[in-house]
Amino acid sequence: xxxxxxxxxxxxxxxxxxxxxxxxxxxxxxxxxxxxxxxxxxxxxxxxxxxxxxxxxxxxxxxxxxxxxxxxxxxxxxxxxxxxxxxxxxxxx
Numbered sequence: 001x002x003x004x005x006x007x008x009x010x011x012x013x014x015x016x017x018x019x020x021x022x023x024x025x026x027x028x029x030x031x032x033x034x035x036x037x038x039x040x041x042x043x044x045x046x047x048x049x050x051x052x053x054x055x056x057x058x059x060x061x062x063x064x065x066x067x068x069x070x071x072x073x074x075x076x077x078x079x080x081x082x083x084x085x086x087x088x089x090x091x092x093x
Contacts, residue, residue: 014061
């Protein structure tokens with residue numbers, strides 16, 4: 001998603017427009033899930049971690065610091081979720 005698209009969708013999503021949030025995250029969903037899969041080694045766990053990360057992003061959207069890339073922020077958000085879900089080396093398995 002281009003920066004100007006994010007700039008258009010982000011205010012609406014922050015105001016509670018779930019469709020706008022969907023348009024923000026949909027271009028990155030597969031990449032986020034692949035990232036979680038690489039960390040977890042299970043498609044089912046990766047799907048769960050992706051959903052949890054996106055739900056957390058939705059709940060925390062009002063506090064999102066939009067000075068960085070939305071894509072990189074979403075990717076970074078999957079790391080603690082995947083760690084809690086048992087990523088190798090996280091000590092939770």
